[in-house]
Amino acid sequence: MLGLRKRNRLPDRSSHIEANLANSKIYVNDVSKIYHSEKNDVLALQNITMNILDNEFVCIVGPSGCGKSTLLRMIGGLDEITSGHIIVQDMDVYGPGVDRGMVFQSYTLFPWMTVEENIRFGLKMKKMPQEEQKQVVQKYLEVTKLTPFANSYPKELSGGMKQRAAIARALANSPEVLLMDEPFSALDPQTKAEMQLLMREIWEVEKPTVIFVTHDIDEAVFLATKIYVLTQRPGTVKKEVPVYLPFKRELELKDTTDFLQIRKQVASLIY
Amino acid sequence: MVRIKIRKEIPKKRYVTLAILAFVCILLVWSIVSELGLVESIFLPTPRSVIRYTMRSIANGTLFANMGISVYRILAGFCLAVILGVPIGIIAGTFKPFEAVVRPISEFIRYMPVPAFVPLIMVWVGIGESAKITVIFIGTFFQMVLMVADDAMAVPDDLIHASYTLGTNNFTAVTKVLIPAMLPRLMETLRMMIGWAWTYLVSAELVAANSGLGYSILKAQRFIKTDAIFSGILIIGLLGLITDRIFAYINKKLFHWA
Ligand SMILES: Nc1ncnc2c1ncn2[C@@H]1O[C@H](COP(=O)(O)OP(=O)(O)O)[C@@H](O)[C@H]1O
Ligand SMILES: [Mg+2]
Numbered sequence: 001m002l003g004l005r006k007r008n009r010l011p012d013r014s015s016h017i018e019a020n021l022a023n024s025k026i027y028v029n030d031v032s033k034i035y036h037s038e039k040n041d042v043l044a045l046q047n048i049t050m051n052i053l054d055n056e057f058v059c060i061v062g063p064s065g066c067g068k069s070t071l072l073r074m075i076g077g078l079d080e081i082t083s084g085h086i087i088v089q090d091m092d093v094y095g096p097g098v099d100r101g102m103v104f105q106s107y108t109l110f111p112w113m114t115v116e117e118n119i120r121f122g123l124k125m126k127k128m129p130q131e132e133q134k135q136v137v138q139k140y141l142e143v144t145k146l147t148p149f150a151n152s153y154p155k156e157l158s159g160g161m162k163q164r165a166a167i168a169r170a171l172a173n174s175p176e177v178l179l180m181d182e183p184f185s186a187l188d189p190q191t192k193a194e195m196q197l198l199m200r201e202i203w204e205v206e207k208p209t210v211i212f213v214t215h216d217i218d219e220a221v222f223l224a225t226k227i228y229v230l231t232q233r234p235g236t237v238k239k240e241v242p243v244y245l246p247f248k249r250e251l252e253l254k255d256t257t258d259f260l261q262i263r264k265q266v267a268s269l270i271y
Numbered sequence: 272m273v274r275i276k277i278r279k280e281i282p283k284k285r286y287v288t289l290a291i292l293a294f295v296c297i298l299l300v301w302s303i304v305s306e307l308g309l310v311e312s313i314f315l316p317t318p319r320s321v322i323r324y325t326m327r328s329i330a331n332g333t334l335f336a337n338m339g340i341s342v343y344r345i346l347a348g349f350c351l352a353v354i355l356g357v358p359i360g361i362i363a364g365t366f367k368p369f370e371a372v373v374r375p376i377s378e379f380i381r382y383m384p385v386p387a388f389v390p391l392i393m394v395w396v397g398i399g400e401s402a403k404i405t406v407i408f409i410g411t412f413f414q415m416v417l418m419v420a421d422d423a424m425a426v427p428d429d430l431i432h433a434s435y436t437l438g439t440n441n442f443t444a445v446t447k448v449l450i451p452a453m454l455p456r457l458m459e460t461l462r463m464m465i466g467w468a469w470t471y472l473v474s475a476e477l478v479a480a481n482s483g484l485g486y487s488i489l490k491a492q493r494f495i496k497t498d499a500i501f502s503g504i505l506i507i508g509l510l511g512l513i514t515d516r517i518f519a520y521i522n523k524k525l526f527h528w529a
Contacts, residue, residue, distance in 0.1 A: 078432050096435035108433040112451050112528050125438035153528040166433075173437060 024087075025209045026052040026075065026177055031084035032234075033070050044070050046234040048084070052177075052226075057203050057210045059220035062230030062238075063270060068213040071235070072181050075211065076102050089176050098122065101170030105182040107162045109154040115165045116141065116150040122173040140168040143202055160191040164198070171202070177209045185216065193251055196222055200249050217270070221245075221263050222254060229269040239269050316498035321505070324498040333487070338510070341472055341484040344400070348407025348475070349468045353461065356412050360419025361453075365445060373416060381413040386474045398479035406478065410471035411464050418464070422456040423449060455526040462518035469511035484510075 028050040035042040045067040052058050060068050073079040075086055077096035086093040088100065109118050119140055123133045141147045144164040154162055163183050170178055184192045200223055203210060214220050220227050227241040243262055245253065253259050298318060304310055305317040312320070328334040363373040388409055396402045426449050434448040476485030484507050491499030 076432075076436060078435070096432070098436065098438045100436060102433060102436040104429045104433060106427065106429045108427070108429045110430070110434075110448065110452070112454075112526075121434075122437035125443065155528060169437065175436075179436075 023053055024051050025054045025056070025089060026050070026211070027087040028052075028071070028075070029084050029087065031071070031074065031086060032082050033067065033074065033079070034082045043234040046236050048230075048235065048237055050228060050237065050240075052209065052211065055207045055209055057200075057212065057223055057225045059212045059214060059224035059227045060230065061214060061217060061220045061227060061266060061270065062235060063232050064215055066230045066233050067235035068215075068230060069181050071230075072102075072179050072211065072213050075177075076100050076179050078102075098126065098173050099176040101173055101175035101178045103163065103166045103170055103178070103180045103183045105185055107154065107159070107166070109157075109162055109165055109169070111154045114151045114153055115146055115157070115168075118154070118165055119169045119172050122169065126173075136172050140172045143171070143206065144168040145198070158191070159187050160195055163187070163195060167199070167202070171206065171208065175208070177211060180210065180212045182214055183212075184219065185214070192219075197249075197251055199223060204248065217263055217266050218254060221259060221266060222249060227266060229266060241266055241269075313495060313497060316501055320498040321501045324496075325502045325506070328487075328502070334506070337482055337484045337487050338506070340482045341476070341507075342510070344403045344475060344483065345407055345465070345468045345472060347400075348404045348471075349411060349465055351404065351408050352412040352415050352464070352468075356415035357419050357457070360416045361423050361445075361450065363416065364420035364423025365449060370420065374420065377413040377416045381417065385410040385471055386477065389474060389477050393478055402478045403475040403480060403483075406475035407468050407471050410474070411468050414467065415460070415464050418460045419457060422453045422460055425456060426452045455522065455529040458518070458522045458525070462515060462522065465514050465518065466511055469507060469514070472507060 028048055031045060031048045032043070033045040035044055048071060050058075060071065062068055070079060074081050075088070075093065077093050077100065081093070093100075109115075110121065113121065116137055119137045120133055123136055128136070137150075138147075141150055144167055146161065146164055146168060149157060149161060149165075154165070157165065166183070167178075167180075184195045187195060196219055199212075202208075203223075210223075212220075212223060221243060224243045227243060229238045229241060230236065231238045241262065245258060245262070301315070302318050305312065305315045306319075325334065328337075359373060363370045385406060389406060392402050392405050392409075396405050430452055431444050431448060434444050439447060472483070473485035473488060476483045476489065480486040480489075484503055488500050488503035488507075491497075491503065
């Protein structure tokens with residue numbers, strides 16, 4: 001029927017195990033993306049290869065328009081891959097699925113639901129038993145420090161709180177990977193710093209595998225265990241920068257020489 | 272000096288005062304012009320004579336009878352348009368192939384003047400109640416499909432995409448996300464459309480009617496009874512305003528989260 005059913009079925013994946021990827025969570029293999037439009041074709045990404053391990057916090061940085069969002073959306077199954085393939089947990093990505101939670105730059109909480117109902121949405125969709133739902137929701141309200149706002153509607157929340165709720169909603173589904181597309185870029189500097197700290201805390205405790213897109217170098221260095229720097233369009237991987245900074249990170253870290261050195265290295269790759 | 276700034280809010284009380292003042296001004300000008308006989312009463316009846324006529328039609332029961340039948344016709348035509356137009360609009364706004372089928376045709380038909388359909392409707396569905404209901408239906412249906420499609424399209428992609436990553440499929444993304452998300456806009460559209468339905472009343476009652484508010488205006492015109500025409504027009508306006516306010520109230524209560 002009009003190709004509707006096929007496209008959005010949960011990803012139908014073929015088995016795909018390669019020995020050298022035994023500990024790889026996400027493998028982006030030689031992926032290119034061309035946007036076709038009536039006037040011309042835009043090559044947005046070219047031959048991207050990335051290997052992301054379990055529990056890594058990976059940041060992708062690059063100039064605006066270099067294809068960061070496109071890459072993330074392809075991993076999320078929201079954009080079609082022109083060539084190459086993306087493997088998540090040993091299976092090819094064909095479409096969106098619950099194994100890849102996503103937090104967008106725009107606010108995507110469901111406005112007619114309270115914070116609690118938003119977090120519960122995914123659990124309801126997978127028909128988790130009521131009792132368990134309650135526990136999971138409770139847990140992620142606490143993790144994101146939103147317990148007092150459980151019954152608030154999104155319009156009553158500040159931007160930072162909205163993004164916290166969106167993170168809680170994605171994490172509650174226990175995805176294999178959390179995909180985040182500049183989630184804090186609309187926030188004021190103060191809130192942004194708080195969110196970075198919270199995000200890092202969550203990661204230290206919950207250990208989700210995270211792919212975090214940003215154009216803010218400070219943010220990337222502060223959060224990441226590994227940074228991929230992309231070139232200008234067509235985006236290619238310019239360099240993979242490991243971030244050897246302490247596991248436990250506080251905001252003061254941003255003033256240390258180690259931090260500034262990595263920051264400088266990443267900046268020199270972009271500009 | 273009162274400073275006027277673009278889009279600057281004013282207290283609600285002042286807003287209401289100004290609105291009432293506008294009505295009073297018009298009433299005042301109308302009273303002066305008509306009472307002083309500056310314009311002949313056959314063109315412009317006095318407010319008093321309009322009120323007198325209205326009172327009389329309330330007393331002899333014709334007003335409420337006419338009102339009842341007109342409200343019935345409007346509701347029937349409008350509900351029919353909602354029942355068919357809303358689902359079609361949602362599907363057209365969600366799936367491009369349906370949009371291709373529905374939108375251009377609706378765009379084409381909606382510019383056709385509804386009164387011009389009246390003779391055709393008489394041939395097709397006769398001159399009974401269904402004919403009047405059909406006029407209201409045609410007047411609102413095509414416009415409704417287009418506006419509902421726009422409402423569905425106004426739901427941000429990211430909201431739908433986020434729901435996919437939370438486990439919706441094509442069907443549940445529509446029923447659990449798209450439709451709830453578009454509801455406030457949809458209800459605003461319906462509020463507007465019921466207003467339009469009222470404006471088609473006179474056209475509807477052009478069809479061999481012998482009752483209804485629109486009919487009473489048409490009949491009054493034959494006898495050049497301007498006070499009756501004024502009374503009819505004002506009552507239709509008033510009823511339109513009341514339905515509009517009811518809708519606005521319901522929407523505010525229902526969509527407190529929006
Ligand atoms: N739907 C689309 N159609 C055509 N071109 C697009 C589309 N989406 C993005 N692009 C182009 O692809 C490039 C990469 O976009 P994007 O991934 O949004 O970049 P980034 O997130 O790094 O700023 C941009 O040059 C943009 O103009
Ligand atoms: Mg982007």
